[in-house]
Amino acid sequence: MKKYLADRLGMILIFIGIVVSYQLATDVFHILDSFLFPGLSKILPGFILHGGKLMKGLVSSLGLLIPAYFMALILGVSLGVLIGLKKLLRKNITPYINSFSAVPATLLTPFAIHIFPSFRSASIFIIFLGAFWPILGTTVNAAMTIDKRYLENAATLEITGAEWLFKVILPAASPTILSGCAIALKFSFVMLTVAEMFGATSGMGYFVQYYSDFARFDLVMVGFIFMGIVLVGIMYLFDIIKARILRWTINN
Numbered sequence: 001m002k003k004y005l006a007d008r009l010g011m012i013l014i015f016i017g018i019v020v021s022y023q024l025a026t027d028v029f030h031i032l033d034s035f036l037f038p039g040l041s042k043i044l045p046g047f048i049l050h051g052g053k054l055m056k057g058l059v060s061s062l063g064l065l066i067p068a069y070f071m072a073l074i075l076g077v078s079l080g081v082l083i084g085l086k087k088l089l090r091k092n093i094t095p096y097i098n099s100f101s102a103v104p105a106t107l108l109t110p111f112a113i114h115i116f117p118s119f120r121s122a123s124i125f126i127i128f129l130g131a132f133w134p135i136l137g138t139t140v141n142a143a144m145t146i147d148k149r150y151l152e153n154a155a156t157l158e159i160t161g162a163e164w165l166f167k168v169i170l171p172a173a174s175p176t177i178l179s180g181c182a183i184a185l186k187f188s189f190v191m192l193t194v195a196e197m198f199g200a201t202s203g204m205g206y207f208v209q210y211y212s213d214f215a216r217f218d219l220v221m222v223g224f225i226f227m228g229i230v231l232v233g234i235m236y237l238f239d240i241i242k243a244r245i246l247r248w249t250i251n252n
Helices: 002-007 009-028 040-049 051-085 087-101 105-115 119-144 148-156 161-196 204-213 217-245
Strands: none
Touching (some): 002 009, 009 040, 040 051, 051 087, 051 217, 087 119, 105 119, 105 161, 119 161, 161 204, 204 217
């Protein structure tokens, strides 16, 4: 326990500094506008009064985030490895990847709502797009930059087929792929919030949007903090999984 706290002492001190600074700027010295930036005396009770609604919103949000992200992960890695290893295919498809990925997924929200039969399917599509392009791009880059020595050794040992893919290609490319997956996870969380602001009846993004419309900025701050806590928790779990996958690397 002592080692755990010692390793995270800097993080704990930064957190305390942020909380103390915010409290001083709001409830103590009133530097910030109390209407837009309510103090902790108004924010903290919101977690108690609206805890049930926050947890319900979390379940609703994860119901959108999980299927969208895993679809993007499977499709992005599969296509990325294929495109990255095939030079001719990569030359022909890369320009389209660059052009399509440059279109912000948020701009496609009205089209998705109009095309898809339900808000849920439209939201999953928007979140999927937000996660798909970063995963695809980093996977293509990871596959095309694998050290040729790995491929030559695999050829010498006559490793082919599924064994070649799962024991040579994916392990060699996994550090870069997982970095892209981490970026995609954060971005999909942002897209989740955006998607829930259009037509949703529950969710973390809906909670923020709903109380923002009524200028209840104390509860808006509650929503922001809650989303931050959830994202930190999700990224912590992701880092644990990443460390297990990359246990052979020097930093693990």
